[in-house]
Amino acid sequence: MLEKVVLLSTGDELTTGKIADTNAQWLADRCLSLGLDVVAVLVAGDHRDRIAWAWERAFELGDLVVSTGGLGPTSDDLTTETVAEVLGEPLRFDEASAEKIRQLFARLGRVMPENNLRQAQFPKSAVILENPLGTAPGYRVTCERRLVALGARDAATVTRHLVVMPGVPREMKPMFDDQVAPWIRELRGSTDVILTRTFQTFGMSESALDEAVNAVVRPEEARLSFRASFPQISVKLLVRDQPGRAEARLAEVGQRVRAALGPVVFAEGEKTMEAAVGDALRERGATLAIAESCSGGLVGHRVTEVAGSSAYFIADYVTYTNAAKMDVLGVPRETLKEFGAVSEETARAMAEGARRRSGASVAVATTGIAGPDGGTPDKPVGTVCFALSADGMLVSRRHQLWGTRDWVKLLTSQLALDWVRRWALGLPVLESGFRR
Amino acid sequence: MLEKVVLLSTGDELTTGKIADTNAQWLADRCLSLGLDVVAVLVAGDHRDRIAWAWERAFELGDLVVSTGGLGPTSDDLTTETVAEVLGEPLRFDEASAEKIRQLFARLGRVMPENNLRQAQFPKSAVILENPLGTAPGYRVTCERRLVALGARDAATVTRHLVVMPGVPREMKPMFDDQVAPWIRELRGSTDVILTRTFQTFGMSESALDEAVNAVVRPEEARLSFRASFPQISVKLLVRDQPGRAEARLAEVGQRVRAALGPVVFAEGEKTMEAAVGDALRERGATLAIAESCSGGLVGHRVTEVAGSSAYFIADYVTYTNAAKMDVLGVPRETLKEFGAVSEETARAMAEGARRRSGASVAVATTGIAGPDGGTPDKPVGTVCFALSADGMLVSRRHQLWGTRDWVKLLTSQLALDWVRRWALGLPVLESGFRR
Numbered sequence: 001m002l003e004k005v006v007l008l009s010t011g012d013e014l015t016t017g018k019i020a021d022t023n024a025q026w027l028a029d030r031c032l033s034l035g036l037d038v039v040a041v042l043v044a045g046d047h048r049d050r051i052a053w054a055w056e057r058a059f060e061l062g063d064l065v066v067s068t069g070g071l072g073p074t075s076d077d078l079t080t081e082t083v084a085e086v087l088g089e090p091l092r093f094d095e096a097s098a099e100k101i102r103q104l105f106a107r108l109g110r111v112m113p114e115n116n117l118r119q120a121q122f123p124k125s126a127v128i129l130e131n132p133l134g135t136a137p138g139y140r141v142t143c144e145r146r147l148v149a150l151g152a153r154d155a156a157t158v159t160r161h162l163v164v165m166p167g168v169p170r171e172m173k174p175m176f177d178d179q180v181a182p183w184i185r186e187l188r189g190s191t192d193v194i195l196t197r198t199f200q201t202f203g204m205s206e207s208a209l210d211e212a213v214n215a216v217v218r219p220e221e222a223r224l225s226f227r228a229s230f231p232q233i234s235v236k237l238l239v240r241d242q243p244g245r246a247e248a249r250l251a252e253v254g255q256r257v258r259a260a261l262g263p264v265v266f267a268e269g270e271k272t273m274e275a276a277v278g279d280a281l282r283e284r285g286a287t288l289a290i291a292e293s294c295s296g297g298l299v300g301h302r303v304t305e306v307a308g309s310s311a312y313f314i315a316d317y318v319t320y321t322n323a324a325k326m327d328v329l330g331v332p333r334e335t336l337k338e339f340g341a342v343s344e345e346t347a348r349a350m351a352e353g354a355r356r357r358s359g360a361s362v363a364v365a366t367t368g369i370a371g372p373d374g375g376t377p378d379k380p381v382g383t384v385c386f387a388l389s390a391d392g393m394l395v396s397r398r399h400q401l402w403g404t405r406d407w408v409k410l411l412t413s414q415l416a417l418d419w420v421r422r423w424a425l426g427l428p429v430l431e432s433g434f435r436r
Numbered sequence: 437m438l439e440k441v442v443l444l445s446t447g448d449e450l451t452t453g454k455i456a457d458t459n460a461q462w463l464a465d466r467c468l469s470l471g472l473d474v475v476a477v478l479v480a481g482d483h484r485d486r487i488a489w490a491w492e493r494a495f496e497l498g499d500l501v502v503s504t505g506g507l508g509p510t511s512d513d514l515t516t517e518t519v520a521e522v523l524g525e526p527l528r529f530d531e532a533s534a535e536k537i538r539q540l541f542a543r544l545g546r547v548m549p550e551n552n553l554r555q556a557q558f559p560k561s562a563v564i565l566e567n568p569l570g571t572a573p574g575y576r577v578t579c580e581r582r583l584v585a586l587g588a589r590d591a592a593t594v595t596r597h598l599v600v601m602p603g604v605p606r607e608m609k610p611m612f613d614d615q616v617a618p619w620i621r622e623l624r625g626s627t628d629v630i631l632t633r634t635f636q637t638f639g640m641s642e643s644a645l646d647e648a649v650n651a652v653v654r655p656e657e658a659r660l661s662f663r664a665s666f667p668q669i670s671v672k673l674l675v676r677d678q679p680g681r682a683e684a685r686l687a688e689v690g691q692r693v694r695a696a697l698g699p700v701v702f703a704e705g706e707k708t709m710e711a712a713v714g715d716a717l718r719e720r721g722a723t724l725a726i727a728e729s730c731s732g733g734l735v736g737h738r739v740t741e742v743a744g745s746s747a748y749f750i751a752d753y754v755t756y757t758n759a760a761k762m763d764v765l766g767v768p769r770e771t772l773k774e775f776g777a778v779s780e781e782t783a784r785a786m787a788e789g790a791r792r793r794s795g796a797s798v799a800v801a802t803t804g805i806a807g808p809d810g811g812t813p814d815k816p817v818g819t820v821c822f823a824l825s826a827d828g829m830l831v832s833r834r835h836q837l838w839g840t841r842d843w844v845k846l847l848t849s850q851l852a853l854d855w856v857r858r859w860a861l862g863l864p865v866l867e868s869g870f871r872r
Binding site for chain 1: 450451452453454455456457458460461462463464465466467468474475476477478479480481485486489490493497586587661663726728730731732733734735736737738739740741743744745746749750751752753754755756757759760763764793794795806807808809810841842845
């Protein structure tokens with residue numbers, strides 16, 4: 001029975017505050033998808049006795065221990081010799097692995113330091129996991145141990161599986177997905193497949209999403225999880241079933257979820273809002289201009305994070321002063337005087353000016369008070385006005401946002417991008433928004 | 437003797453991959469500054485037996501256990517009752533804490549759910565740590581335990597200290613700094629103070645910094661640590677000595693480090709490059725305009741992350757197309773035709789156009805190939821040209837940057853900001869740059 005997992009992260013960089021343990025986060029998410037229960041995460045610095053302690057304790061808790069880090073070539077990389085010691089196994093030198101390391105150095109035209117060959121050593125019973133992206137292979141071992149497991153009264157002989165991988169995320173992640181996950185599925189002895197589908201949403205609170213999705217998905221059909229990385233929240237469906245049946249059910253349930261959430265879903269998988277905007281603009285054959293005040297360039301920055309955005313993005317006019325708004329965007333002096341820089345009237349003039357000046361199909365404009373200063377009783381910090389101009393269309397709305405300066409800027413950029421996405425898809429723009 | 441610390445993080449959000457354990461990272465850094473050694477980090481989900489296991493194990497390893505999380509009001513918040521059980525102590529209800537929680541709800545005009553009073557319960561011997569920012573107070577306990585410590589052969593009675601804090605970072609951090617750190621210093625029984633000074637640098641590699649700083653700082657004078665959060669690297673000096681002596685030594689050693697590193701230090705403490713740019717512009721009484729192509733708005737976005745940037749920032753012209761460069765910035769068609777959009781000539785015309793149009797004291801311009809497509813043998817991906825225009829000054833330089841699209845954009849924005857900073861401080865602009 002393989003059910004409980006312990007994640008074991010090794011490295012002084014984790015115990016001295018240099019980096020956060022993002023490997024454990026990533027692996028915990030993967031384990032959840034595999035139907036495993038992460039019982040604990042243990043982090044140890046580069047000390048042999050502490051690493052050994054962590055392995056001994058991990059065996060008490062988990063059927064499976066997944067370790068990252070401590071496989072480097074230097075003398076403070078102690079994982080493999082400590083694991084061998086804990087297992088009571090000698091090390092063996094693997095000539096095939098050594099040859100791959102030598103070749104990697106040769107390809108880079110560099111001389112291999114002799115200590116890199118430490119990375120070709122493994123506990124005797126290890127099955128090697130290849131690392132196409134680096135010099136440190138991983139490995140896995142299955143062993144029998146006599147111990148008192150958590151929750152048990154007496155010592156017993158139990159089977160323990162262990163996986164050892166390098167700590168570099170770009171080497172570790174494909175190693176897990178390509179070599180470890182299939183092995184875990186096999187070990188779990190089920191021919192079931194586990195499939196997931198993720199919807200990226202913007203505009204509903206987590207509790208509203210929870211309610212809407214639960215209304216159309218029965219618990220036995222799919223497992224649901226929500227993850228807020230504000231201003232967006234992802235909804236993940238997890239289906240476990242026989243091949244064929246799983247795909248069909250996921251498609252069917254996913255269909256219902258999309259229908260229930262409607263335009264609040266802006267993308268699937270890991271796609272960002274700015275990439276969804278790009279797709280929608282390309283699809284429509286449209287070009288984009290931006291006029292920003294309070295968001296200060298963030299909307300343009302996000303749009304240009306997408307490779308190939310030069311196909312639809314023309315210009316972003318970041319006009320922070322009134323003079324720049326008049327000069328570059330032709331906002332009338334009277335509009336600024338009568339309604340103020342933070343007004344729907346000014347936002348509309350900015351959007352129209354940006355579209356006129358650039359010749360773009362659509363232009364979106366933002367103007368507001370990012371704070372922490374500059375608020376008034378009438379227009380408190382977080383007041384932001386939006387406008388969108390396109391052929392035969394000019395809309396605007398005032399929103400009351402909240403939070404610190406960077407937060408107001410981020411929310412502003414998210415709304416502006418969602419307006420453009422909705423326009424490009426022919427959806428009602430003014431329905432964009434969100435509740436706290 | 438208080439030397440070894442275990443960090444214990446509790447919460448299902450950590451064992452299901454919802455969030456990374458950034459509290460542990462922050463605390464590990466703080467512990468290092470206090471002269472403590474973080475022996476392990478243990479993470480447990482919201483299960484009573486697993487939390488109890490983690491506490492028992494933590495006592496084996498650490499003189500001090502610092503716990504975060506599991507202090508919420510709901511039934512899956514199990515830290516306090518589990519700690520009381522592990523300590524063998526009853527819970528006591530603290531009326532003063534309960535009253536504060538009631539008042540907090542009253543201030544927010546909300547009805548207090550009855551279960552919030554769970555947060556006014558503490559193990560009997562606990563000393564309460566106030567939480568001015570939330571409903572969950574923390575607490576600390578000192579106890580005697582009989583156990584086999586790591587590295588010991590036999591059971592012995594040892595003193596253990598424990599600190600329990602809420603998991604919300606904005607509540608936990610001030611609680612640690614204001615109430616826990618002073619107590620730890622006192623416990624350590626030394627009248628020494630530990631002082632730190634951090635320099636933010638841009639333009640030297642970690643190894644070059646290491647060499648330069650070590651040439652002027654002897655190991656017994658101060659402890660050094662480097663942290664790369666590319667494109668910048670911080671250099672931290674840590675001095676431990678008697679009050680008065682410590683301040684004097686830190687000032688003296690810091691002086692030497694600043695002199696050795698020169699303009700590569702752009703700020704001290706946690707200050708960002710964009711804030712340093714703002715300070716330098718204010719100091720000079722100058723205003724800023726920006727002209728961006730490949731960086732797509734990121735320079736403007738960073739400048740406007742600083743509160744009060746409207747005092748010096750006028751406008752950012754993000755001209756992605758040639759047409760926009762000609763229209764908004766007046767870049768001559770012949771310049772674009774003869775040298776291309778990615779050229780020092782175009783960058784110069786962009787900077788001059790931005791300054792002319794805005795009336796700003798200084799304008800900086802970027803134009804390049806962010807990738808992944810668009811490179812040529814002559815101008816590969818990562819080629820970026822910069823220019824700066826100011827009264828009586830026009831300079832430009834071509835840089836070859838590297839990495840993915842977002843990376844090239846980030847490096848571009850960093851160089852552009854550093855140019856403005858150097859100009860405002862009267863430093864040689866063209867010496868800005870960095871080695872890999």
